[in-house]
Amino acid sequence: MLEIKNLTKTYHGGKTAVSNLSLHIQSGDIYAFIGHNGAGKTTTIKCIAGIQKFDAGEIRIDGMSILEKPVQCKAKMAYIPDNPDIYEYLTGIQYLNFIADVFGVSAEERVKRIREEAADFEITEALGDLISSYSHGMRQKLVIIGALIHWPKLLILDEPFVGLDPKAALTLKNKMRKMCGEGAAIFFSTHVLEVAEKLCNKAAIIKDGRLVAGGTMEELTRGESLESLFMEVVSGV
Known part of the structure; x- marks a missing residue:
């Protein structure tokens, strides 16, 4: 449903926000995108949504290029920003x-x-x-x-649970599960690792614009918590 190949985005001044990032989100996936502040999550999400231009790579939604067919791609998705x-x-x-x-x-x-x-x-x-x-x-x-x-067939969210009361957060989680049960795909960033671990079947961790870990939740955690993995690969703890 969503394929990112070798995505690279560099801002004016030479700062590389995303470097050679590749991810594949399939129908039925609830996919968490995790990283520290400034890791490149929001930049990646804006590129997927067609809001932010990128320098290299490819983004395909349901087989279509966001660059070649932006209107058709956007018709199949919905984007919820962090603000x-x-x-x-x-x-x-x-x-x-x-x-x-x-x-x-x-x-x-x-x-x-x-x-x-x-x-x-x-x-x-x-x-x-x-x-x-x-x-x-x-x-x-x-x-x-x-x-x-x-x-939508693809739902893109940037920190969707911020500002929601507990009941609304639970309602959103249930709707996310229902959508994916009907064949949609969801890709969202979050700092709430407990939510990601319980809700998602797959996850990717990004650091300084680069993918440092990714796969199914079982492959990533291997009996440990997602928080422990995150601290290990991002902070070196």
Whole structure:
């Protein structure tokens, strides 16, 4: 579903954020992307989402190049950033209808999806309010609902659990499992290693823009915790 080959991104000034990174995320995978601050996680995710240009390598989504067919690739995915900066002058329902329009979701399907997701994330009563009145957690919930409105084949998330209350975090985990059970793929960054270990079937650890460990959770941990592995390969502890 998502194939990254030899991805390299260097910023002005010569700083290499991602170097020769290769990953393969298949349908049904919940894939954790782990690393310290500044390791290159967000840069990689923005390249996948088509937001950030890259210098070398290839990114394919469902067999299509993000460079050659960006619109078709984006139609199959949803991206949830680490900071939910969205249109504050819209109401919640206006924002969700806008996203549904972008992805061509029918009127019948969007009504059903919005009703279900808003109830699950407990923001139904706030959908008529301006987004400017929303807390960070409510904005995060709204962005998640917007991402799920077309039930994408690939879901890309950058620190998705930050700002969510425990119940909303559990709701999101359950939805992630359901999506992958229906053949979607999920690739997300997180600093919460316990969540990654319990939720994901695969993981990759990145350090200074380079892949230092990757594979199934069983292959990586080998009876130890993901936290122990992370400290060993990244910090040398």
